[in-house]
Amino acid sequence: MTAEAHGHHEEHHSSTGLDNRKLGMWAFLGSETMFFGSLILVMLINKHNTLGGPGQEVLDLVLTSFTTFVLLTSSLAMVLSLAAFRNGSLLWGRIWLGMVMLMGLIFLGGQVYEFTEFVTHKDLTPSTNLFGASFYTLVGFHGAHVAIGVLWLGTVLAYSWRGRFQPGMDMWGIELVGLYWHFVDLVWVAIFTLIYLI
Amino acid sequence: MATVTATAPDTRTFSGTAWSWITTVDHKRIAVLYLVTSLAFFMLGGLEALLMRLQLATPEADVVSAERFTELFTMHGTTMVFLALMPLSAAFFNLLVPLMIGARDVAFPRLNALSYWIYLFGGIFMNISFVAGGAPNAGWFGYAPLTDTAFEATHAIDFWAFGLQILGVSSILASINFIVTIINMRAPGMTLNRMPMFVWMSMITAFLIIFAFPAITIGLVLLLFDRYIETSFFIPEGGGDPVLWQHLFWVFGHPEVYILILPAMGIVSEILPTYSRKPLFGYAVVAYSGAAIALVGFGVWTHHMFTVGLGPIADTAFAISTMAIAVPTGVKIFNWIATLYGGSISLKSPMLFAVGMVSMFIIGGLSGVMLGSPPIDAQVQDTYFVVAHLHYVLFGGTVFGLFGGIYHWFPKFTGRFMHDGWGKVHWLLMLIGFNLTFLPQHMLGIDGMPRRVHTYAADMGFDLWNMMSTVGSLMIGFSFLIFIINALRSIRHGEPSGSDPWDGGTLEWTIPSPPPVYNFAHIPIVDSRYPAWDLKRGGGHTGAVATAPEADAEADEPDIHMPNPSYWPIVMAAGMVLAACGLIFHQAFILLGAVLFAISLLGWIEEPAG
Numbered sequence: 001m002t003a004e005a006h007g008h009h010e011e012h013h014s015s016t017g018l019d020n021r022k023l024g025m026w027a028f029l030g031s032e033t034m035f036f037g038s039l040i041l042v043m044l045i046n047k048h049n050t051l052g053g054p055g056q057e058v059l060d061l062v063l064t065s066f067t068t069f070v071l072l073t074s075s076l077a078m079v080l081s082l083a084a085f086r087n088g089s090l091l092w093g094r095i096w097l098g099m100v101m102l103m104g105l106i107f108l109g110g111q112v113y114e115f116t117e118f119v120t121h122k123d124l125t126p127s128t129n130l131f132g133a134s135f136y137t138l139v140g141f142h143g144a145h146v147a148i149g150v151l152w153l154g155t156v157l158a159y160s161w162r163g164r165f166q167p168g169m170d171m172w173g174i175e176l177v178g179l180y181w182h183f184v185d186l187v188w189v190a191i192f193t194l195i196y197l198i
Numbered sequence: 199m200a201t202v203t204a205t206a207p208d209t210r211t212f213s214g215t216a217w218s219w220i221t222t223v224d225h226k227r228i229a230v231l232y233l234v235t236s237l238a239f240f241m242l243g244g245l246e247a248l249l250m251r252l253q254l255a256t257p258e259a260d261v262v263s264a265e266r267f268t269e270l271f272t273m274h275g276t277t278m279v280f281l282a283l284m285p286l287s288a289a290f291f292n293l294l295v296p297l298m299i300g301a302r303d304v305a306f307p308r309l310n311a312l313s314y315w316i317y318l319f320g321g322i323f324m325n326i327s328f329v330a331g332g333a334p335n336a337g338w339f340g341y342a343p344l345t346d347t348a349f350e351a352t353h354a355i356d357f358w359a360f361g362l363q364i365l366g367v368s369s370i371l372a373s374i375n376f377i378v379t380i381i382n383m384r385a386p387g388m389t390l391n392r393m394p395m396f397v398w399m400s401m402i403t404a405f406l407i408i409f410a411f412p413a414i415t416i417g418l419v420l421l422l423f424d425r426y427i428e429t430s431f432f433i434p435e436g437g438g439d440p441v442l443w444q445h446l447f448w449v450f451g452h453p454e455v456y457i458l459i460l461p462a463m464g465i466v467s468e469i470l471p472t473y474s475r476k477p478l479f480g481y482a483v484v485a486y487s488g489a490a491i492a493l494v495g496f497g498v499w500t501h502h503m504f505t506v507g508l509g510p511i512a513d514t515a516f517a518i519s520t521m522a523i524a525v526p527t528g529v530k531i532f533n534w535i536a537t538l539y540g541g542s543i544s545l546k547s548p549m550l551f552a553v554g555m556v557s558m559f560i561i562g563g564l565s566g567v568m569l570g571s572p573p574i575d576a577q578v579q580d581t582y583f584v585v586a587h588l589h590y591v592l593f594g595g596t597v598f599g600l601f602g603g604i605y606h607w608f609p610k611f612t613g614r615f616m617h618d619g620w621g622k623v624h625w626l627l628m629l630i631g632f633n634l635t636f637l638p639q640h641m642l643g644i645d646g647m648p649r650r651v652h653t654y655a656a657d658m659g660f661d662l663w664n665m666m667s668t669v670g671s672l673m674i675g676f677s678f679l680i681f682i683i684n685a686l687r688s689i690r691h692g693e694p695s696g697s698d699p700w701d702g703g704t705l706e707w708t709i710p711s712p713p714p715v716y717n718f719a720h721i722p723i724v725d726s727r728y729p730a731w732d733l734k735r736g737g738g739h740t741g742a743v744a745t746a747p748e749a750d751a752e753a754d755e756p757d758i759h760m761p762n763p764s765y766w767p768i769v770m771a772a773g774m775v776l777a778a779c780g781l782i783f784h785q786a787f788i789l790l791g792a793v794l795f796a797i798s799l800l801g802w803i804e805e806p807a808g
Contacts, residue, residue, distance in 0.1 A: 015384045020305040023382055027374045027408055034412035038446065042420065042431070049437045126429050130437045133429035137420070155803075 025176050029183045036187045039138045043195055046130040054124040055131045059196050060114065067110035068192050071146075074103035075185045078178050085174055088167035090160060093174075097157050100181065104150040111143045135195070142191060145184045152177050211712045212611075221763035223307035226611065226713060228314050229292035233604075235318055236285035241678070242325070243277035246270045248675055251635075255668035257656040267652035268335040269354075273325075275338030276358065279458065280365050281321045283592065286600050287461035288313075291376050291400050293607060297706035297713060298394045300385025300722045305378040307761040308802065313372035315771030316364060323775050324361030327354060330782075334358035337650065339451060340421070342432030342443035347425050353782050356425065359418045360778040366411045366418075367774070373404035380404075385705070387724035391485075394704045394727070395478055398485045399464030402492045403457050409496070410453035417446030426781075441506055448499035456495045458592055459559075460488060462599025463530060466552045469606050470534055472700050473549035474541025477728060480533040487526035494523045504575040513572045520570035527563055531556060546700070547621030551602030554629050558594025562587055565640065580650070583643025589636045601628075601681070608685070609699045613711040614692030620684040624677050631673025638663035638670075703728030716758040764805060770798035 014020065047056065081096030115136070118124040124132045156177050159165070164173060211226055219227060250270050253261040262270065292310070296303055304310050327333045332354040336344040345355045380401045384393070393401075420431040421443070430436020432443045471478045478484060500506075501520045504513055534556050543549070565587040569575050578584060601624075608616045642663045647654060654660050698707040705722055706713070707730045726732050777791030 014382045015388075016382055018382060020378050020382050024306065024374050024378045027377045028370075031370055031374070031408035031412055034409050035415060038413050038416035038449075042416065042442070045439075045442065046431075046437075051437050126423065126427055127436075130430065133423065133431060137423065137429075 019172050019175075021172055021176060022179070025179050029179065032183065032187075036138075036142070036190070039141060040190060040194060043134040043138045043191075046134040047195070049130040049134075051129040053129045053132075054118075054122050055129075056195075058118060058122045058124055060117070061196060063110055063114065064192065064196055067107045068188065070103045070110075071107045071185055071188055074100045074107075075182050077103065078181050082171060082174050082178055085160075085165050085171055090165070090167075093165065094157060094160055097153060097160070097174075101150050101153045101157070104146055104153070104181075108143060108146055108150070111139065111146075115140075138191060138195070142184070142187060145187070149177070149181050149184055152180065211715050218763065220768055221765045223303070223311050223761045223764055223767075224715060225292045225296050225304050225307070225310060226717075228310055229289045230611070231314050232285050232289035232292055232317075235314075235321070236282050236289060237682075239277055239281035239321055240283075240286065241682075243274050243282050244675060244678060246274040246277065248671055250274065251668040251671040253652060254654070254664050256665070257654050257658075257661060259653060262652070264652040265335070268337075268650070269328075269333040271650055272334045272337055272340075272358070273328075276324070276334065276362075277321075278592070279338060279454065280362065281317075281324075283458050283596050283600070284369065285317055287403070287458070287596075288317075288372055290396070290461060290465065290600070290603055290607075291372070291404075293611065294706060295376060295379060295397055295400055296383070297610075297709070297717055298397050298704050299380065299383060299388055300705050300718060300724065301379065301383040302717050302721075302758070303761060304375050305383055306375050308764050308767050309371055309375050311764065311767035312770055313368045313375065315768045316368035316371070316774060319771050319775035320361055320364035320368060323364060323778060324357055327357035330357070334361075339447050340443075341447075342421070342424075342438075342440040343434070345421055345425075345443075346433055348433075356422070356782050359422050359425075360781060363415065363418055364775060364778055366415050369407050370411050373407040376400055376404045377408070385718075385722050385724050391482065392724055392727050395467035395481070395484060396461075396464035399460045399467070399488050402488050403460045406453045406457050406460070406492050406495070410450045410457065412450075413446050414450035417443055417450070420446075441503070444503050444506065445499070448502045449496070451502065452499040453492070453495045455591070456491055458596050460491070462555060462596045462603075463488065465599045465603040465606070466534065466555050467530075468704065469548050469552040469602050470537045470556075471728075472606070472702050473544050473546060473552070474538050475544075475701070476537055476541040477703070478533070479536035479539075480529075481727060484530055484533045487529040490526040491523060494519060494526070498523060501570055501575070504572045505579045517570055517572055521567055524563060524567050524570075531560060531563075546605075547616070547618050547625055548602045548606035548700075550622060550625045551598050551605060554625060555595055555598035555602060558590055558598060558629075558632070562590025562592075562594050565590060578643050580648055581643035582639040582647050582649055585649050586636045586639035586643060589632075589639075593632060593636070598628075601625075604685070606700065607706075608688065608692075609695035610706055610711050610713070612689055612692065613695060614688055614690075615695045615699065616688040616692060617684050620680055624681045624684065627673055627677035627680065631670045631675075631677055634670025635667050635674060636670070638666045642667075698730070701731075701734070703731040705729055708733060716760055719758075762806065764802075766798045766802040766805060769794055770802065773798060 016023070077096045077099040081093050081100060084091075084096055085093035118132075124135075126133045126136045156165075156173055159173065165171060211224070212230065219231070222228060222231075247270075249262055250267065253259050253267060292304070295301075324334070330353070332352045334340070334354050334357055336350065336355060336358070340355065340358060343349060345359075380393070380397055390398075420429070423429040424431050424433060424438075430438040432438045432440050434440065467478055467484060498516055498520045500508060500512060500516045504516075538553075565583070569578070569584065569587055605616055605621050608614070642660055645659060645663075647658070647660050654664070695711060697709065697711045700707070705718075705724070708722065709718060722729065773791045773794030773796075775791070776787050776794060780786065780788030780791055
């Protein structure tokens with residue numbers, strides 16, 4: 001991943017013309033669909049399994065709609081960042097990348113607030129009932145993915161000051177984190193629709 | 199026969215210091231590491247089986263206690279599936295896939311090393327449980343609520359659950375690596391339709407792994423939450439449902455069966471044409487039926503749950519899909535037989551193992567179709583009939599196929615033959631011992647002997663069958679010893695084999711034995727399914743394959759840039775497993791593991807991948 005190494009990779013023979021790392025990321029994301037698919041299924045099974053305790057009604061649709069909007073918009077910023085880097089504008093690439101991180105952090109902040117609120121005021125913990133357990137597991141794992149994404153974006157941003165992503169260089173480092181970020185976004189669309197809206 | 203290459207064997211491939219093995223990223227060395235480790239675990243799992251057979255040889259025996267017996271069958275199943283057979287298949291992926299597709303290494307060499315080290319440490323981690331307060335004891339499928347803290351308060355289940363999570367990471371990473379390698383790193387001209395059948399089956403297996411493992415990952419996460427943070431996903435008192443565990447487990451567990459058998463089917467599809475001196479019959483159909491098995495394999499899981507009470511509609515649907523999967527399997531078997539038909543057959547030991555695999559697998563397949571019928575399944579559920587069936591598939595199928603592969607490719611990786619006579623003795627003893635062990639278990643099952651019970655009463659009519667079974671299992675153990683001695687001796691003293699002893703048709707037989715570090719001095723150009731045969735018999739034009747005389751290779755060598763060795767994979771794997779230890783032993787390990795992981799991640803990124 002260093003500047004010295006990057007020139008070499010272009011010599012790699014590739015049967016499909018696709019970059020190995022991108023293909024690997026697609027395979028990983030394929031695996032992740034089953035990961036989140038299983039979690040979402042468990043959540044749907046237990047959606048009304050409240051044992052008379054707090055259930056779906058505790059979900060704050062207004063707050064989460066806002067953070068959902070922020071997260072979805074971050075995908076746009078991600079696209080703009082890659083486009084800027086490709087056009088040779090390091091400045092705008094970095095700005096948009098920073099925006100993606102910021103929006104990811106806002107989303108995470110909303111989630112932390114939501115979890116704290118549920119535990120302290122709504123008496124909903126993972127051991128209260130299976131609605132709670134499934135909710136914290138699913139949304140928590142998604143949040144962990146967002147958090148890892150923010151850290152990853154930060155690393156990419158840092159590397160833009162270490163000689164990477166200069167005009168004319170390959171951009172796979174940004175493309176990879178972009179693929180991951182869009183996927184995590186897409187999963188949230190499913191979660192928000194199935195758990196919050198329906 | 200024509201010797202294609204004049205290049206001297208490259209002795210550097212497998213020699214070197216311990217440090218060079220620890221830091222290796224060469225797929226051939228990693229394959230050897232996988233091979234040795236998985237055979238060691240195979241021996242361990244076999245010893246566990248022998249202890250159980252000794253206990254069951256006579257009624258009311260007292261060789262091991264009931265508690266120890268539950269640990270033995272749990273760890274026997276877990277070890278054989280996750281620590282012996284899957285990694286043994288992975289050894290073949292590593293050995294063969296890059297060579298067969300004309301590549302110099304896998305797509306991500308360091309990731310490949312990481313997969314191996316995670317596997318090794320994960321396997322050790324799980325087996326530490328034997329000396330750390332009790333081994334896992336809820337069966338290899340760990341049915342809820344047996345795994346709940348109410349029934350197992352010790353860490354036995356935690357070792358099992360964390361261990362499987364660790365091994366799952368290893369499998370998924372390795373599979374991503376091989377998917378990319380196969381899709382993206384084929385030599386020019388090697389279209390999907392020209393890939394050796396083993397590569398086809400490797401690719402299908404890798405896809406199965408990445409799509410099947412997440413289900414058990416989630417199952418285990420929920421189980422660990424039940425155990426650690428007092429959720430009740432699988433505990434009825436808290437509104438949970440033990441059947442949910444069964445679904446999550448078998449959605450993974452049934453594809454897992456195909457993960458175990460498809461590589462062996464690929465190996466057999468390479469061995470049969472070579473020793474019949476004929477191309478594989480119905481190549482495309484064999485490839486597509488493998489894909490069909492994988493697809494349908496995701497839709498049959500509740501045939502493991504026919505007696506749960508899911509209702510007649512679910513049972514019927516899954517009985518139909520289960521029996522449907524016999525079709526592509528049967529297609530493969532007929533194609534193998536047609537490959538033999540009219541061939542010029544040479545019965546060397548690899549061929550004997552391959553033929554043994556096909557015939558034993560047929561028996562396992564037939565009892566599988568029987569079990570696919572809910573009324574029959576209801577009768578023999580949880581009896582030795584099921585044990586017999588699964589061993590005919592996984593031992594008669596997978597183990598025979600994989601051993602055939604070892605005999606077949608041993609010369610490629612050592613430059614020496616395994617002794618063929620002793621190989622045949624191994625085959626014969628294993629075949630007789632295997633049938634003596636498991637054929638009687640069909641009768642035991644029909645007579646109603648339950649599995650996973652540590653003993654039985656004397657007047658049940660089980661005595662003779664059980665004694666036969668135990669004698670057979672000892673024969674299997676003995677045959678394995680012959681194999682080990684034969685292999686160890688042949689590494690140094692076997693008859694030199696040259697680069698192409700079997701007149702093979704695939705690319706790995708066009709390069710020296712053992713292969714040079716860089717595999718191919720020139721990347722070959724492929725225009726048929728059996729490029730090495732073309733080369734030897736004048737058909738086709740296989741481009742650069744043959745043009746590697748010694749001087750040429752020497753001259754070219756400096757230009758071939760191979761990945762640098764790296765110690766970060768082993769550090770990262772150690773970090774991951776230490777973190778898991780922390781959740782069982784002392785929390786300080788979590789911190790230590792996390793620090794190691796973070797350092798190795800940074801080191802990994804900063805290291806020139808080369």
